[in-house]
Amino acid sequence: MAGTNPEQIVNPLNQKLLADFKVGVDNVIFSVDTAHNRLLALLVKRQEDPFCHHWSLPGTLVRQGESLEDAAYRTLAEKIKVKNLYLEQLYTFGRPKRNAREAVNSYGVRYLSVSYFALVRFEDAQLIADNVSGIAWHPIKETPLLAFDHQEILAYGHRRLRNKLEYSPVAFDVLPQMFTLNDLYQLYTTVIGENFSDYSNFRARLLKLGFLSDTGIKVSRGAGRPASLYKFDAEAFAPFKDKPLVFI
Amino acid sequence: MAGTNPEQIVNPLNQKLLADFKVGVDNVIFSVDTAHNRLLALLVKRQEDPFCHHWSLPGTLVRQGESLEDAAYRTLAEKIKVKNLYLEQLYTFGRPKRNAREAVNSYGVRYLSVSYFALVRFEDAQLIADNVSGIAWHPIKETPLLAFDHQEILAYGHRRLRNKLEYSPVAFDVLPQMFTLNDLYQLYTTVIGENFSDYSNFRARLLKLGFLSDTGIKVSRGAGRPASLYKFDAEAFAPFKDKPLVFI
DNA sequence: ACAAAAGTGTTTTTTATACACCCATGC
DNA sequence: GCATGGGTGTATAAAAAACACTTTTGT
Numbered sequence: 361m362a363g364t365n366p367e368q369i370v371n372p373l374n375q376k377l378l379a380d381f382k383v384g385v386d387n388v389i390f391s392v393d394t395a396h397n398r399l400l401a402l403l404v405k406r407q408e409d410p411f412c413h414h415w416s417l418p419g420t421l422v423r424q425g426e427s428l429e430d431a432a433y434r435t436l437a438e439k440i441k442v443k444n445l446y447l448e449q450l451y452t453f454g455r456p457k458r459n460a461r462e463a464v465n466s467y468g469v470r471y472l473s474v475s476y477f478a479l480v481r482f483e484d485a486q487l488i489a490d491n492v493s494g495i496a497w498h499p500i501k502e503t504p505l506l507a508f509d510h511q512e513i514l515a516y517g518h519r520r521l522r523n524k525l526e527y528s529p530v531a532f533d534v535l536p537q538m539f540t541l542n543d544l545y546q547l548y549t550t551v552i553g554e555n556f557s558d559y560s561n562f563r564a565r566l567l568k569l570g571f572l573s574d575t576g577i578k579v580s581r582g583a584g585r586p587a588s589l590y591k592f593d594a595e596a597f598a599p600f601k602d603k604p605l606v607f608i
Numbered sequence: 609m610a611g612t613n614p615e616q617i618v619n620p621l622n623q624k625l626l627a628d629f630k631v632g633v634d635n636v637i638f639s640v641d642t643a644h645n646r647l648l649a650l651l652v653k654r655q656e657d658p659f660c661h662h663w664s665l666p667g668t669l670v671r672q673g674e675s676l677e678d679a680a681y682r683t684l685a686e687k688i689k690v691k692n693l694y695l696e697q698l699y700t701f702g703r704p705k706r707n708a709r710e711a712v713n714s715y716g717v718r719y720l721s722v723s724y725f726a727l728v729r730f731e732d733a734q735l736i737a738d739n740v741s742g743i744a745w746h747p748i749k750e751t752p753l754l755a756f757d758h759q760e761i762l763a764y765g766h767r768r769l770r771n772k773l774e775y776s777p778v779a780f781d782v783l784p785q786m787f788t789l790n791d792l793y794q795l796y797t798t799v800i801g802e803n804f805s806d807y808s809n810f811r812a813r814l815l816k817l818g819f820l821s822d823t824g825i826k827v828s829r830g831a832g833r834p835a836s837l838y839k840f841d842a843e844a845f846a847p848f849k850d851k852p853l854v855f856i
Numbered sequence: 857a858c859a860a861a862a863g864t865g866t867t868t869t870t871t872a873t874a875c876a877c878c879c880a881t882g883c
Numbered sequence: 884g885c886a887t888g889g890g891t892g893t894a895t896a897a898a899a900a901a902c903a904c905t906t907t908t909g910t
Contacts, residue, residue, distance in 0.1 A: 379672045381629040383702070383720060423625045424716060427703040452700040452722050454631070455675040468672060472631060472720075474700050526852070542862080561900065563863075584861025585907035604774070604853055790889080809873065811890075826880095832888030833880040 381454075384473045385431040386419035386510065388450065388517030389440070391482040391497060392534070394546040398499045400482070401514060402439060403506070405494030411507030415498070417514065419473070432476040439495055441486040446533040448524075450475040450517055453509060477517040481534045525551055526608045529571075532592040538575055540587035541566070548607065556608055569606065571596035629702075632721045633679040634667035634758065636698065636765030637688070639730040639745065640782070642794040646747045648730070649762060650687060651754070653742030659755030663746070665762065667721070680724040687743055689734040694781040696772075698723040698765055701757060721756075725765040729782045773799050774856045777819075780840040786823055788835035789814070796855065804856055817854065819844040 389402035403415040420435045422428060432447060454472040487495055498504070500518060505511065524530050531547050541563055548556065557565075566572055571593045578586035600606045637650035651663040668683045670676060680695060702720040735743055746752070748766060753759065772778050779795050789811050796804065805813075814820055819841045826834035848854045 377671045378630055378669050379674065381631050381670075381720070382626055383629050383631075383718075421626050422629075422702075424627045424718075425704055426627065428700065428720075429703075449699060451697060452676065454670075454722070455677075456673055470631075470672075472629070472676075474702070540862090557899090558901070560863075560865095560902085564865095565899085580908070581861080583859070583909045585863075587862060788889085805872090806874070808875085808890075808892095812892095813872090828881070829888080831882045831886070833890075835889055 379456075379470045380468060381470045381472050383422045383428070384419050384471060385422060385428060385435060386417045386473050386475045386513060387432055387435050388417060388475060388477040388514055389436065390477065390479045390500075390517070390521055391485055392479075392547050392550050393482050393497075394543070394550065397546070397550045398501075399518075399550050400497040401500050401503060401517075402487075403496060403498050403503070404439065406507055414507040415494075415504045416507035417475075417510045418495075428474050429476075432478075436478060436480075439488055440480065441488065442480045443484050444534055444536075445478055445480040446530045447476055447478040450477045450513070450520060453513065473513075475513045475517070477520055479521065479530060479534050481536070522552055527604050527606055529592060529594075529597055529606075531607075535592075538577065538589035538591055540579065540581075541572075541590060542587060544590075552608070566607070569600065571600065627704075627718045628716060629718045629720050631670045631676070632667050632719060633670060633676060633683060634665045634721050634723045634761055635680055635683050636665055636723060636725040636762055637684065638725065638727045638748075638765070638769055639733055640727075640795050640798050641730050641745075642791070642798065645794070645798045646749075647766075647798050648745040649748050649751060649765075650735075651744060651746050651751070652687065654755055662755040663742075663752045664755035665723075665758045666743075676722050677724075680726075684726060684728075687736055688728065689736065690728045691732050692782055692784075693726055693728040694778045695724055695726040698725045698761070698768060701761065721761070723761045723765070725768055727769065727778060727782050729784070770800055775852050775854055777840060777842075777845055777854075779855075783840075786825065786837035786839055788827065788829075789820075789838060790835060792838075800856075814855070817848065819848065 387402075391400045391402070392398075393400055402418060404418045406412055406414050406416050418435050418439050420431055420438075422431045426434070428449070429447070432449075436442070436445070436447070452472065452474045454470070456470060487497075489495065503514065506514065525548065531544060535543060535547065542559075544566075545559055545562055548562070572590045573593050573596075575589045575591055577589045579589060580586040635650075639648045639650070640646075641648055650666060652666045654660055654662050654664050666683050666687050668679055668686075670679045674682070676697070677695075680697075684690070684693070684695070700720065700722045702718070704718060735745075737743065751762065754762065773796065779792060783791060783795065790807075792814075793807055793810055796810070820838045821841050821844075823837045823839055825837040827837060828834040
């Protein structure tokens with residue numbers, strides 16, 4: 361830098377040095393297909409450069425007057441209709457040059473991505489087919505290569521989902537109001553993996569904690585003894601907030 | 609990321625809708641004063657409006673070509689000299705109007721804050737007194753009211769620190785290379801609280817895990833039997849990565 | 857009757873918790 | 884020698900893990 365202080369050259373007010381940003385929101389949207397025991401992620405196919413025809417996470421740029429979370433919900437709403445969901449912020453990616461557009465229109469505008477992760481109920485999630493862009497659920501174990509750094513974001517979201525499930529009641533945001541203990545168990549096995557607990561122990565432990573109440577209503581799913589429908593009692597769960605590993 | 613929604617990017621009419629951002633980085637910097645059994649947060653006194661004379665988290669706006677993490681490190685380096693530290697991203701706050709500056713210069717520029725939290729070793733952290741702005745450690749239990757939404761950020765950072773400590777080896781980024789088991793125990797008690805484990809059990813459990821190796825070197829701290837200095841063995845810790853509650 | 861799914865109980869092993877007690881040093 | 888902090892061991896309680904068994908349905 362030849363002994364020159366860039367601040368003095370560029371602008372004495374210092375202001376010029378600051379980066380200008382557009383802020384994007386990218387969603388990692390998960391769903392659990394219990395029928396096939398698969399964890400799914402929602403992906404959209406890009407229709408333009410950069411990364412034309414590549415799959416990517418559904419995202420959008422934040423508009424004036426719009427909060428980050430609003431933008432996340434808007435993206436979600438543009439892609440699927442869904443009743444029950446859980447959504448939380450994941451991580452913010454913002455190293456320079458992460459978005460190829462920065463190179464193209466080099467007005468010095470940076471693109472920053474605030475990622476969110478969502479878990480939605482598979483059974484009542486309806487994809488909105490907008491005849492232009494592809495949009496589809498992909499099993500997490502066989503996702504295609506994604507545009508930008510979305511691969512990294514997806515992996516990060518997956519890790520977070522597993523952790524969340526272990527100590528917080530997100531599952532109940534995504535299950536119907538009444539569910540069988542087996543529904544709950546299926547959800548856990550497909551997200552966490554097969555080897556976290558045997559069904560009867562999982563059952564016994566959760567029931568002992570006392571925040572699942574038996575409605576007495578029975579449902580029959582084909583052959584076999586009918587199962588009781590349970591409800592999640594948020595009040596009874598309160599003491600377990602902030603306690604780790606409630607569900608495992 | 610940014611904008612998978614084609615229309616908004618290309619179409620100049622929609623372009624107007626996008627918000628323009630300046631991105632700030634705010635740091636929650638913690639340190640543990642084991643001598644007084646206190647958890648401390650580093651605060652700076654603002655010298656300008658808005659919130660003139662109020663304490664706030666040390667922060668800065670992101671410059672051109674600078675990554676978020678770089679900005680976080682820069683802020684830190686401007687305030688303290690420190691050898692060992694742990695730093696990670698916390699959360700991104702970006703609802704409209706969160707920063708009073710948005711109202712003042714209403715050119716529509718939004719301010720978004722990406723917060724980081726850091727844990728630094730108290731003993732070798734030297735505050736950089738720049739004769740203009742106040743800068744000081746505050747016990748977490750008696751912090752003043754902070755500017756902007758920094759109160760919220762601080763609380764969030766505190767929660768995260770406790771959680772981190774429980775399952776990840778951040779403590780060793782902040783302890784000297786060799787430390788006594790009591791040093792480690794003190795660190796945990798002041799961050800987590802008194803009632804997480806009795807010293808001898810804490811000791812037994814950690815040693816059994818096998819990633820702390822006794823160097824054989826003894827140190828005497830005043831009266832009493834001299835203590836062994838231990839080293840953290842990162843390789844031996846590897847199997848415990850991603851396993852919850854290693855330290856509790 | 858029998859397969860299939862739900863639900864209960866029992867046994868064994870492993871951890872957690874609460875202490876009591878021995879060890880090495882400074883004063 | 885005795886107070887002080889370091890370090891070990893033990894006894895009890897609780898929880899996790901494995902798995903055998905009973906119950907209730909559909910076919």
